[in-house]
Amino acid sequence: MSRSEAGEIRPLARHDGDPVFDEPWQAQALGLAFTLAERGVFTPAQWSQTLGAKHRQILARGAADNAQTYYEAVVSALEALICDSGKLSADLLDDRTRTWRRAYLNTPHGNPVLLSAGEEAR
Amino acid sequence: MSADPQKETGDIHHELHSHLPPEPALRVKAMESLLVEKGMLDPATVDAWVEAYSEKIGPKCGAAIVARAWIDPDFKARLLENGTEAVKEMETAGWAVAHLRVIENTDDVHNLVVCTLCSCYPHAILGPPPNWYKMAAYRSRAVREPRVVLEEFGVTLPDDIDLRIWDSTSELRYLVLPQRPAGTEGWDEERLASIVTRNSMIGTHRDLDPSAGSA
Known part of the structure; x- marks a missing residue:
């Protein structure tokens, strides 16, 4: 009798039919990683080391062992490597993230979201 | 009290956030x-x-490679000798960023692929990895208790079969060449490819099912 027939939990096989990407941003994040590695912003070895380390850190903080956590690690690893390369600063990334958030909040649902909608009046 | 101004504000707040x-x-x-x-x-x-x-780019690309290897012994020899070069003969492969090594299942050997560090995978020929491949549970258990992991995927491996675990890296990725099942004699490449599952090319599936083949 296989484990599934015995009704035991099959934690891995249960995810076998999951879609490749749950949300478009996950695909964008991986696409960004591949594109930047191809452009030499970081090496594939740096990518796997950093992704592995970020993933372990997030799991160590108690995050669930699932796709959501994995893609959060992908985003953290990307940010770390981009900042390490000197291309962008962490402050700039934080600031731009806030601007996008405001842009979404300021844009009526259904309209295209433009970055300018999130820019604060100076 | 029925009206809770804070709750109401919360609901409006939720509305605003719904497309954030x-x-x-x-x-x-x-x-x-x-x-x-x-x-x-x-x-x-x-x-x-x-x-x-x-x-x-998805498992179909890998399945086409497996089917060709089953039909063409020369291609199979080239594939096992130098996977990176041999897959260039196919039109389907995507962006390769690493070397590819193809490892063959036999009556006596079963191969299982994992990336214990992160999620290195032959994306260029299998597409993005399944979610379980990226989970810490798989990455640690595939090494610690591979036969239990295989059981979970419905593969009961007799003790006398040599189970080999391959740990992928950013430089070297692995593709399992599953065994061609009996009952597929005379099939063309396309029909053979239709029975090759993604998991069989990772190693979490072993015995392919000819009845799954589209005629």
Whole structure:
């Protein structure tokens, strides 16, 4: 009798039919990683080391062992490597993230979201 | 008290937030928009990758390679000798960023692929990895208790079969060449490819089912 027939939990096989990407941003994040590695912003070895380390850190903080956590690690690893390369600063990334958030909040649902909608009046 | 002004505000707040993407999505947008502005990224390249890996590049590419290896012994020999070079003969492969080594299952040997560090995988020929491949549970258990993991996937491996675990890296990826099942004699490449599962090329599936083949 296989484990599934015995009704035991099959934690891995249960995810076998999951879609490749749950949300478009996950695909964008991986696409960004591949594109930047191809452009030499970081090496594939740096990518796997950093992704592995970020993933372990997030799991160590108690995050669930699932796709959501994995893609959060992908985003953290990307940010770390981009900042390490000197291309962008962490402050700039934080600031731009806030601007996008405001842009979404300021844009009526259904309209295209433009970055300018999130820019604060100076 | 029926009216709770705080709750009402909360509901409105929720309405406003309903189309706000999750935090990591905003962070991806932030990186992408800044890199594009600085001329360090062509957004079309990322879009092309996403389109290719969401729709075109997937396990079917790997299945076509396996089917050709079953039919063409010379191709199979080249594939086992130097996977990276041999897959270039196929039209289907995607963007290769690492070397590929193809490892063959036999009556006495079963191969299982894992990436204990992160999620290295032959994306270029299998598309993005399944979610379980990226989970810490698989990455640790595939090494610690591989036969239990295989059981979970419905593969009961007799003790006398040699189980080999291959740990992928950013430099070297592995593809399992599953065994061609009996009952597929005379089939063409396309029909053979239709029975090759993604998991059989990772090693979490062993005995392919000829009845799954489209005539």
